[in-house]
Amino acid sequence: MQEDIRKLREDIENTAVKRDAGVARIAQMQKELRGTIAQVDSFVSSKDRKGLLMAGADRALRELASVFKDDPIEGPLQEASMSVWARIQFEE
Numbered sequence: 001m002q003e004d005i006r007k008l009r010e011d012i013e014n015t016a017v018k019r020d021a022g023v024a025r026i027a028q029m030q031k032e033l034r035g036t037i038a039q040v041d042s043f044v045s046s047k048d049r050k051g052l053l054m055a056g057a058d059r060a061l062r063e064l065a066s067v068f069k070d071d072p073i074e075g076p077l078q079e080a081s082m083s084v085w086a087r088i089q090f091e092e
Contacts, residue, residue, distance in 0.1 A: 001033050057088050 012022035061081045
């Protein structure tokens with residue numbers, strides 16, 4: 001899209017496109033570009049946040065499993081851990 005904006009600017013300078021129409025179109029394209037960039041940033045930051053959350057949950061569940069290794073509660077704890085893990089994975 002930045003390439004399209006650059007080309008349109010060249011066309012305005014070469015008088016292939018009327019200046020007022022070209023400037024309005026450039027403003028519209030830049031607004032669209034900023035909106036797309038903001039949308040991508042939002043998506044990436046939410047994925048990063050979820051990745052950090054998943055890493056922390058994984059670490060906590062592993063530590064719990066190692067603390068209660070060879071303990072009678074180990075089986076139910078693993079089942080509960082899998083339930084928690086599944087729930088975290090499917091949250092948005």
